[in-house]
Amino acid sequence: MVVMLPIGANIPSHWFKAASVEKAIIPMPSRTQEGLVYDVELDWATRELKCPCEGYKFRRECGHVKALVFASYKKKSKRKGMADTQLASYYKFTIEHLSTRRKAVYECLETYGPLSNRLIAEKEHKPVNCITGRTNELCKMGLADEVGTVYDPVTDRHVILWGLVS
Numbered sequence: 001m002v003v004m005l006p007i008g009a010n011i012p013s014h015w016f017k018a019a020s021v022e023k024a025i026i027p028m029p030s031r032t033q034e035g036l037v038y039d040v041e042l043d044w045a046t047r048e049l050k051c052p053c054e055g056y057k058f059r060r061e062c063g064h065v066k067a068l069v070f071a072s073y074k075k076k077s078k079r080k081g082m083a084d085t086q087l088a089s090y091y092k093f094t095i096e097h098l099s100t101r102r103k104a105v106y107e108c109l110e111t112y113g114p115l116s117n118r119l120i121a122e123k124e125h126k127p128v129n130c131i132t133g134r135t136n137e138l139c140k141m142g143l144a145d146e147v148g149t150v151y152d153p154v155t156d157r158h159v160i161l162w163g164l165v166s
């Protein structure tokens with residue numbers, strides 16, 4: 001899977017660390033390690049985003065490129081203040097402004113580590129269909145990601161294990 005900068009998403013030029021006619025480099029901060037920055041590369045011709053992190057090498061996608069895509073949409077009603085906020089504070093800003101239900105899922109993954117949607121639902125005492133949308137949203141925001149699969153005895157299937165990105 002390749003992550004493209006979608007039409008309608010524009011990365012503000014003041015986020016660029018370097019730019020040429022072929023590509024731009026955008027320093028995307030780590031969520032967990034202060035001072036750690038991933039130099040995400042945008043190819044202007046294909047709009048493909050590449051990240052130097054370990055996760056990207058294996059899966060051709062990662063939370064950092066997803067977070068950059070999310071931060072680049074100009075839906076001001078949804079992301080009040082983000083347009084004027086430095087990218088360096090993306091995670092801090094985004095986590096602070098999570099809706100109550102998203103925040104509960106985020107904090108659940110922070111507390112317990114990787115969990116399936118059903119296990120999150122159990123911890124939160126909510127039906128699982130209240131959780132699946134929230135984990136998908138956290139994934140789009142670059143906060144959570146699929147970290148593996150786990151056998152679920154209730155459904156007798158292997159299901160996605162969600163964890164927070166680094």
Ligand SMILES: [Zn+2]
Pocket residue numbers: 038051052053054055056061062063064065
């Ligand atoms: Zn990455």
